[in-house]
Every structure is written in C-alpha cells, then in structure tokens.
Amino acid sequence: MKKDITTIPISEVFEPKEGCPICCLRDMLESRLVEYVLGPSMMEPDVRMETNKLGFCSRHYGDLFSQRNKLPLALILESHLAHIKNSDLKRDTDLCFICQNVDSHTEKLLANLFALYGKEPAFRHLFSQQQLLCLPHYRLLTTRAKSKLNKKIQKDFLSACQSLAANHLKDLHRDITHFCSMFDWRSNSEDADWGTSKDAIERTIYFLTSRNV
Ligand SMILES: [Zn+2]
Numbered sequence: 735m736k737k738d739i740t741t742i743p744i745s746e747v748f749e750p751k752e753g754c755p756i757c758c759l760r761d762m763l764e765s766r767l768v769e770y771v772l773g774p775s776m777m778e779p780d781v782r783m784e785t786n787k788l789g790f791c792s793r794h795y796g797d798l799f800s801q802r803n804k805l806p807l808a809l810i811l812e813s814h815l816a817h818i819k820n821s822d823l824k825r826d827t828d829l830c831f832i833c834q835n836v837d838s839h840t841e842k843l844l845a846n847l848f849a850l851y852g853k854e855p856a857f858r859h860l861f862s863q864q865q866l867l868c869l870p871h872y873r874l875l876t877t878r879a880k881s882k883l884n885k886k887i888q889k890d891f892l893s894a895c896q897s898l899a900a901n902h903l904k905d906l907h908r909d910i911t912h913f914c915s916m917f918d919w920r921s922n923s924e925d926a927d928w929g930t931s932k933d934a935i936e937r938t939i940y941f942l943t944s945r946n947v
C-alpha cells in the first residue's frame with residue numbers, strides 16, 4: 735500500500751478544533767481506505783489477496799456499497815466468495831481489511847501525536863483547546879499514553895484528556911436531563927425552551943460510541 739494514503743499530518747486533524755480529533759483521524763483513514771480498496775488496490779495483487787481473504791465488516795461493506803461505481807466491489811466480492819468456497823466455508827466473521835488497516839495506521843499516527851506532545855508546547859496548547867474527546871478515544875489515548883510518554887508529560891496529557899472528556903460529559907448530562915424534563919407536563923407549553931437539548935440523544939450516543947446514529 736502506498737504510504738501517502740495513510741499519511742496524515744497530526745496538526746491537520748487538530749487545527750479545526752471541532753469534535754473529537756481522533757474520530758476525525760479515523761474518518762480520514764476510513765475514507766482514504768475505501769477509495770483505495772475500490773481504486774488502486776485492484777491493480778495490486780498482494781492487496782487483492784488480502785481483501786479476498788479478509789473481506790469486510792458490515793459498516794465498511796456499507797461504505798464501499800455507497801460509492802457510485804459498483805463494479806470494483808462486485809469483483810472483490812466475487813473473489814472473496816471464491817476464497818470462502820475453496821476454504822470449505824470457513825471464514826472468521828470478525829475480520830475486516832479496512833478495520834485492520836485503520837487500527838494499525840492509527841497506532842502509527844498516535845506515535846507521531848505523542849512525539850509531538852512530548853516536544854512541542856504549542857501542540858500541547860492546541861491539544862487542550864479541542865472541543866471534546868469521545869469516550870472510546872479518551873480510553874484509547876489514556877491507555878497508550880502510559881507506555882508512550884514520560885511521567886511528567888504523561889500527567890499533563892492525562893489531565894488534558896480528562897478535562898476534554900469530562901467537560902463534554904457534563905454538558906451532555908445537563909442536556910439529556912433537560913431533554914427528559916421537556917416531557918414533563920409542566921414543560922408542555924408551546925414556548926417551552928429546549929435550550930441546547932434537542933439533539934441530546936444523538937450527541938450522547940456519539941460520545942459513548944464514537945459513531946453517529
Ligand atoms: Zn473520538
């Protein structure tokens with residue numbers, strides 16, 4: 735696989751300060767991999783061998799299927815079915831070529847992130863200014879930090895992660911509580927104020943799962 739497909743400058747992901755930056759990183763990797771699977775990878779026999787063997791999860795089949803040109807996907811499915819037929823229907827349904835690549839490239843990009851965090855005060859500041867960290871990525875970052883950052887920087891990093899996730903959780907909790915209270919008969923008037931709570935369910939599910947409903 736060509737390196738430029740998965741090369742993403744960390745600052746590009748953090749500069750917009752919108753949503754969870756690690757979700758943004760994952761989304762960029764996913765969309766590049768979808769394009770790659772349906773385009774250039776068709777000409778690379780070693781990658782074709784891998785997609786034939788692994789197949790995809792339902793989310794990523796969905797992404798591949800939503801693209802306009804159906805022929806590359808049909809060709810991949812044709813080879814994948816042939817592979818399953820030849821292996822007596824043995825297929826591990828947890829496997830996915832895109833998930834595997836997103837995971838391995840995320841690890842590499844996180845190594846760049848930690849290196850940057852360790853040496854650049856400006857990046858540490860940019861990190862602390864993010865809008866939020868979703869819960870799955872809060873867990874990912876805080877787990878990895880323990881082996882990737884020295885003690886002093888680690889403390890600073892963990893507390894930055896903590897406030898990004900905890901502050902967002904506090905806002906969500908307030909909004910979802912307000913959302914529930916809107917169903918109380920006392921709020922049942924036309925001018926009842928929803929405040930910022932109208933999409934509290936969607937935002938809460940996103941925070942908990944890192945995916946939009
Ligand atoms: Zn996230």
Ligand SMILES: [Zn+2]
Nearest residue numbers: 791794830833
């Ligand atoms: Zn997948």
